[in-house]
Amino acid sequence: EDTTGHPITDEGVRRRDFIHVATGAFVGVGAAAAAWPLVDQMNPSADVLALASIEVDLAPVAVGQAIKLNWRGKPVFVRNLTPTEIAEANKVPVSDLRDPQTLAERTKEGKANWLITLGVCTHLGCVPLGAAEGENRGDYGGYFCPCHGSHYDTAARIRKGPAPKNLEVPEYAFTSDTRVQIG
Ligand code: FES
Secondary structure (H helix, E strand, O other): OOOOOOOOOHHHHHHHHOOOOOOOOOOOOOOHHHHHHHHHHHOOOHHHHHHOOEEEEOOOOOOOOEEEEEEOOEEEEEEEOOHHHHHHHHHOOHHHOOOOOOHHHHOEOOEOOEEEEEOOOOOOOOOOEOOOOOOOOOOOEEEEEOOOOEEEEOOOOEEEOOOOOOOOOOOEEEOOOOEEEEO
């Protein structure tokens, strides 16, 4: 049982260990590749999904790279921002933003380079581009949603197009300098 009294099932443990990277590589814990189709077929209950969190080793993600993970059936984008991208995000007057938030408010203290958001467009839920190498990152260098043309900046804030809100920042915490637990 975990601290909330829920039993930790095999499915829950496997799901927590699952990490998919858009580049086709796997980072972090083992047995993940084999577990995914199983978990998919088993269609784990909502209870199991609610418990699932993933822990990711970010050490392989170089400055300027972004990766895509799956968490609770949703894409999560993790981006290691370059100093230029951080400067770009910080120079925008917050009052000019549709959904006003600073980069600092969207990242953890001392870790402003790690931008972690859901990969779900806040317009109608498409998966924006920009997490994989060479994908269109839009006019503001962050993410671009091809469905109806929403452009997100280097803090994943909505800057142009129909989306009303910034890409959502999920609940997460750093468990060490390079490891992060999402959920
Ligand atoms: Fe992204 Fe419409 S779903 S712009």
